[in-house]
Amino acid sequence: NNKSVIKLCSSEKAKAAALSFMPILSWLPSYPVKKYLFSDVVSGLSTGVVQLPQGLAYAMLAAVPPVYGLYSSFYPVLLYTFFGTSRHISVGTFAVISLMIGGVAVREAPDSMFMNINATGSNASDAINVELRDKSRVQVAVMVTTHPGQPPIVLGLLRFGFVAIYLTEPLVRGFTTAASMHVVISQLKYLLGVETQRYSGFLSAIYSVKAVLSRITSTNIATFLLGLGCIIFLYVIKILNERFKKKLPIPIPGEIIVVIVSTGISYGLSLSKEYKVHVVGNIPTGLRPPAAPNISLLPNLVTDSFAIAIVGFSMDVLLAKIFALKHGYSVDGNQELIALGLCNFISSFFQTFAVTCSMSRSLVQESTGGKTQIAGLLASLLVLVVVVAVGFVFEPLPQTALAAIIMVNLIGMFKQFRDIPSLWRTSKIELAIWVIAFIASVLLGLDYGLLVAVTFAILTVIYRTQSPKTSILGHVANTGLYCDVDEYEEAAEYEGIKIFHSNSSIYFANSDLYVNSLKEKTGLNPEHLQAARKAQKKKERRRRTYKDEAVTHDVLSQSHVAEDQKNGQFGDRHGDSEEAVFLEPFSTVHSIILDWTSATFIDSVGAKAIRQVLIIKELFIRSENICTHALFYTYYVQNAIKTRPPIYPLIFTNSCGDYLWTMNCS
Numbered sequence: 001n002n003k004s005v006i007k008l009c010s011s012e013k014a015k016a017a018a019l020s021f022m023p024i025l026s027w028l029p030s031y032p033v034k035k036y037l038f039s040d041v042v043s044g045l046s047t048g049v050v051q052l053p054q055g056l057a058y059a060m061l062a063a064v065p066p067v068y069g070l071y072s073s074f075y076p077v078l079l080y081t082f083f084g085t086s087r088h089i090s091v092g093t094f095a096v097i098s099l100m101i102g103g104v105a106v107r108e109a110p111d112s113m114f115m116n117i118n119a120t121g122s123n124a125s126d127a128i129n130v131e132l133r134d135k136s137r138v139q140v141a142v143m144v145t146t147h148p149g150q151p152p153i154v155l156g157l158l159r160f161g162f163v164a165i166y167l168t169e170p171l172v173r174g175f176t177t178a179a180s181m182h183v184v185i186s187q188l189k190y191l192l193g194v195e196t197q198r199y200s201g202f203l204s205a206i207y208s209v210k211a212v213l214s215r216i217t218s219t220n221i222a223t224f225l226l227g228l229g230c231i232i233f234l235y236v237i238k239i240l241n242e243r244f245k246k247k248l249p250i251p252i253p254g255e256i257i258v259v260i261v262s263t264g265i266s267y268g269l270s271l272s273k274e275y276k277v278h279v280v281g282n283i284p285t286g287l288r289p290p291a292a293p294n295i296s297l298l299p300n301l302v303t304d305s306f307a308i309a310i311v312g313f314s315m316d317v318l319l320a321k322i323f324a325l326k327h328g329y330s331v332d333g334n335q336e337l338i339a340l341g342l343c344n345f346i347s348s349f350f351q352t353f354a355v356t357c358s359m360s361r362s363l364v365q366e367s368t369g370g371k372t373q374i375a376g377l378l379a380s381l382l383v384l385v386v387v388v389a390v391g392f393v394f395e396p397l398p399q400t401a402l403a404a405i406i407m408v409n410l411i412g413m414f415k416q417f418r419d420i421p422s423l424w425r426t427s428k429i430e431l432a433i434w435v436i437a438f439i440a441s442v443l444l445g446l447d448y449g450l451l452v453a454v455t456f457a458i459l460t461v462i463y464r465t466q467s468p469k470t471s472i473l474g475h476v477a478n479t480g481l482y483c484d485v486d487e488y489e490e491a492a493e494y495e496g497i498k499i500f501h502s503n504s505s506i507y508f509a510n511s512d513l514y515v516n517s518l519k520e521k522t523g524l525n526p527e528h529l530q531a532a533r534k535a536q537k538k539k540e541r542r543r544r545t546y547k548d549e550a551v552t553h554d555v556l557s558q559s560h561v562a563e564d565q566k567n568g569q570f571g572d573r574h575g576d577s578e579e580a581v582f583l584e585p586f587s588t589v590h591s592i593i594l595d596w597t598s599a600t601f602i603d604s605v606g607a608k609a610i611r612q613v614l615i616i617k618e619l620f621i622r623s624e625n626i627c628t629h630a631l632f633y634t635y636y637v638q639n640a641i642k643t644r645p646p647i648y649p650l651i652f653t654n655s656c657g658d659y660l661w662t663m664n665c666s
Contacts, residue, residue, distance in 0.1 A: 020335065024082045027372065036371040043370030044378025046250045047090050050364050051077075051379050052386055053255040054093055054409070056280065056394065057402035060190065061098035061183060062353050063105040063137050063198065066394075066402075067283045069093055070387045075347035076355045077380035081373040083339035085331045086320035088370055090361035090379065091343060093353075095406060096179040097312055099186065100446050101141050101353050103200035104304045108297065109136040111197065141353040143297045144305050145344050167314040170423065170430045171453050173416045174437030175311070178449060180413035181205060181442055183406060188212045190403035191227040193220025193278065201445050222275035226265070227400030230258050234408040250368045255405050262401035263394060271398060278399045283391040290349040307447040309341075312356035316340050319357050323366060360409050429460050468504030470517040473595060482595075496588060498522045501595040506606035515609050522592055 019026045051073050059069030073092045080091040114133040185208045189196045196211040237254030245251070271277035313336070320331040344354050365375050386394075423431035436456045441449025471484040474491030482499060483491040493499070500521055506514050596602075 020332075021338070022082055023085050023332075023335065024373070031372065031374070036374070039369035039371050040374040041378060042250060043365050043368040043375035045382060046253065046368040047361055047365040047370070047375060048379035048382030049253045049256045050361050051090065051092055052383055053259045053402070053405050054358070054361065055383065056259075056397065057405045058093035058095060058098040060399065060402055061095060061102050061186065061406070062093075062141055063102035064141050064353065065134050065138070065282075066280045067387070067391065068138060068141070068351060068353060069098075070283075070383055070391065071288070071350060072347070072352040072355050073383045074380045074387065075350050075352050076343035077376050077383075079343045079346060080339055081377045081380075083335070083342050084373060085335050085339070086316075086323060086357075087329065087372050088323040088327065088362060088366040089316065089319050089357040090365045090376060091316075091340075091357050092355050092361065094312075094315065094356045094358050095183050095410060096176055096315070096446070097308060097354050097356055099179060099183050100304070100308050100311065101144055102186070102198075103204070103445065103447075104144050104301065105137040105140045106198045107200045108140045108300060109133060138351060139294045140297060140301070142348050142351060143293045143295075144301045144308060145352065145354040146293045146348040167310070167454070168430070168433060168457055169318070170419065170434040171437045171457050172314055172318060173419055174434035175441050175446075175450055175453055176315075176413055177416045178438045178441030179446055180410045182446065183410060185209055185212075187403040187406050190278070190399045191224065191407070192216070193223030193276070193400065194218055202448075203443060204445055205442055220276060222271060223277050223398070223400045226262065226271075226277070226398055227404050230262060230401045230404035231408055234258060234404060235411070238408060238411065245367060251364060255409075258401055258405060259394065259397060263397045266398050267396040272396065280395055280397040280399065280402070283395055285391050286388055288351050291351065293348060304447055307450055308354050311446075311450065312344075312354060313337060313340055315356045315359075319359060319362055323362070359412060429464065433457050433460060462509065465504045465507070466509040467513065468502045468510060470500065470502045470514075470521055472521050473499040473501050496590040497593065498524075498589050498591070499593045499595055501598070503598045505599045505601045506610070507601065507603040508605035511606040511609035514606070515612070518592075518594075522589060524589055524592070 052070070055069035055073035056066040057069070059066045059072075062069070077091050084091070111128050111133065114129040114136070116127050116129050182205055185205050186198070188209070189212055192212065194212060194215045196208070196215060199207040199211070234254045237252050237257075241248065241251040241254075266272065266277065266279060269275075272279045317331070317333055317336055320336060324331045340356065344352075347355075365379075370376075419434055420431065423434060433453070433456060437449065437453035440452040440456075443449070444452060471486065472493065473482040474485040474488070474493045475482055476488070476490050477492070481491075482501075484501075485491045485493060498521070500518055502514060502517070504510060
């Protein structure tokens with residue numbers, strides 16, 4: 001029996017592991033063909049039509065020949081069908097990732113390394129061995145893709161998918177907006193038809209704009225007019241698709257229309273020969289055999305690989321969760337790490353560059369009725385048909401048309417500037433994260449910009465806990481609510497009672513600030529109270545030295561005083577005894593409550609800081625009326641132990657807003 005139980009448990013665990021590693025095994029056997037197939041076919045064809053021109057266009061951003069964009073639009077999409085957990089995102093080439101790869105490729109294989117000494121002519125391109133340069137850049141792109149494929153796989157197997165929460169949404173949106181700026185700037189030379197050097201790294205955006213403006217007078221008019229016409233057409237189509245998306249069965253495929261029409265115009269009018277319009281050029285037919293990457297390039301690409309992996313995973317999880325929330329299912333962050341890592345790692349052996357999900361294609365796949373990743377599978381097969389059979393048709397495609405496709409697809413990214421006024425009203429700290437991510441990424445480059453943005457976001461967490469918001473709470477009549485008396489007029493304090501609230505835990509970084517704020521908000525300071533008590537005691541001794549004969553009959557008898565001291569009690573406050581002095585009121589506040597409902601932890605430094613203010617004596621009270629059976633601690637100021645009466649008691653609570661008052665323990 002024990003053996004059968006062990007076998008049963010082992011088989012169940014193996015089955016669960018297999019279903020977790022390949023989610024397609026869990027949903028494909030029960031795939032409702034009649035209900036989902038038609039929608040997935042329509043969605044897949046629509047997404048493939050968009051994916052085809054984007055693959056060609058984003059290869060330009062990655063600084064590799066266009067055919068490698070088609071490879072990257074086929075292999076990873078095919079693999080994600082088997083390993084991914086999202087039903088709606090479209091994996092493939094993405095502008096931000098492609099631009100980051102292009103920056104690394106240009107840095108490691110600049111044009112200056114491939115100058116053709118024997119070249120003649122005034123054209124700068126004649127002096128560069130383009131074939132050798134492109135081959136080297138492809139090796140860099142493949143290697144930077146092979147490496148980021150490995151860390152996500154390992155992190156996913158170790159269940160490190162939770163790390164995505166540290167990439168806060170304002171950071172991602174500020175970063176992607178900056179990346180869009182880089183993309184648009186990089187496409188200006190293709191739109192204008194001018195020859196400029198491609199820059200990467202620090203201030204690359206500024207250098208690129210300066211280079212384009214310095215050659216603005218040599219703009220190719222035919223290239224510019226064609227590109228401008230494509231931008232206007234695509235923008236109009238985009239507006240129509242958004243305005244009539246409920247009436248249109250599928251979005252109007254503006255990108256593929258631009259590709260077909262501009263290719264036909266370029267071929268019919270011989271734009272490349274007659275007007276010097278740059279075109280895509282040779283697109284080899286068929287798939288390339290697998291090949292191992294150049295490992296010697298790895299040491300220079302480790303940092304870039306991790307940056308690309310982080311951006312790719314964050315975009316994947318962000319969009320996957322958005323669609324999962326909308327359609328009522330869940331995605332597994334750990335499995336998404338594994339899936340994206342496998343897509344990049346395995347595909348890189350077939351000469352692809354790193355990919356992630358695309359917002360524009362994902363919206364197309366979801367809005368056209370896509371139900372599962374069968375739609376993504378069909379989209380990849382459509383790209384495969386083009387690569388295997390009809391890739392040569394797109395050789396006359398003008399590069400300015402691809403630049404137009406890229407620019408118009410980034411309009412949604414630039415709408416993220418609308419976050420600024422919204423964040424200004426809601427959270428200044430999140431606005432700072434957005435702005436820092438944007439500025440750092442524009443000026444320092446995407447890799448260092450991301451590092452600065454993540455570092456700054458972590459520092460804001462420290463700042464928030466180190467500088468918590470503190471307040472004095474008051475009770476709202478006829479409710480169980482306790483609110484800040486400075487913000488809510490309805491909140492009223494109890495007479496003689498201060499309820500002190502802090503919205504953070506108490507630890508080494510904010511313990512001193514907590515104590516200082518406690519003293520400031522309540523208006524009570526133990527040192528000051530003790531000093532006042534000593535001064536009053538000294539004054540009373542001096543008064544007894546020069547006592548007036550008229551009041552001698554009011555002095556308590558020595559036996560009465562001795563009896564009071566024995567019982568720990570005090571006589572009339574107008575008496576002459578030393579203990580009577582302590583009955584003089586030092587403050588109208590007799591009790592302070594420390595509300596720790598927001599405190600998740602208190603370290604030893606925080607505890608010591610509070611002990612400096614409080615007495616060691618404790619009183620414990622339990623209440624069944626409190627949802628967490630909270631413990632209440634009443635403390636007395638340390639120097640009052642000998643005389644027993646408290647300067648003020650302090651009550652600690654984590655009781656969801658309900659407070660209990662203890663009896664006087666003196």
